[in-house]
Amino acid sequence: MELGKVHLNLKTVLLTMMMFKWGIFCTASSDKCLSAPCHNGATCVDNMDDYACLCAKDGVRFMGKNCDELYDACSFAPCEDCSSTPGETEYHCICPDGLAGDNCTEEVDECESNPCSEPRSLCVDQLNGYFCRCPPGSEDRTAGHT
Numbered sequence: 001m002e003l004g005k006v007h008l009n010l011k012t013v014l015l016t017m018m019m020f021k022w023g024i025f026c027t028a029s030s031d032k033c034l035s036a037p038c039h040n041g042a043t044c045v046d047n048m049d050d051y052a053c054l055c056a057k058d059g060v061r062f063m064g065k066n067c068d069e070l071y072d073a074c075s076f077a078p079c080e081d082c083s084s085t086p087g088e089t090e091y092h093c094i095c096p097d098g099l100a101g102d103n104c105t106e107e108v109d110e111c112e113s114n115p116c117s118e119p120r121s122l123c124v125d126q127l128n129g130y131f132c133r134c135p136p137g138s139e140d141r142t143a144g145h146t
């Protein structure tokens with residue numbers, strides 16, 4: 001009988017431990033969202049030991065752990081010089097000379113307007129500018145002509 005008693009005790013201890021563990025788990029997970037930490041219409045999602053806020057996607061937008069900061073589109077923009085309206089998702093990159101495009105990743109082709117004329121008719125595009133040169137096989141005969 002001595003053996004059976006020990007076995008029972010062990011079972012009780014295990015069960016108590018499990019109940020204690022489940023108890024902690026349930027309390028911790030539901031408490032995180034019960035305090036309503038998410039603002040501005042955000043949805044709260046429970047995690048094991050934390051919560052996450054899914055910020056509302058309509059109207060004025062918010063960001064941050066609790067969706068309580070006005071959305072700053074420029075903080076996600078890939079360009080350095082940026083402007084945006086707080087609470088809106090659009091941003092506008094202010095590109096340095098010679099670069100263009102939404103994210104200033106496109107190089108401006110300064111030769112597109114055909115700025116070169118004879119005899120230096122060949123336009124060579126550069127990062128922020130261009131130069132005109134004579135086509136291969138011809139000589140620059142303007143030197144000393146003007």
Ligand SMILES: *[C@@H]1O[C@H](CO)[C@@H](O)[C@H](O)[C@H]1NC(C)=O
Nearest residue numbers: 076077078101102103104105
């Ligand atoms: C600009 O960058 C954003 C964010 O990195 C990206 O989602 C978007 O596709 C880019 N736009 C262009 C035109 O490259």
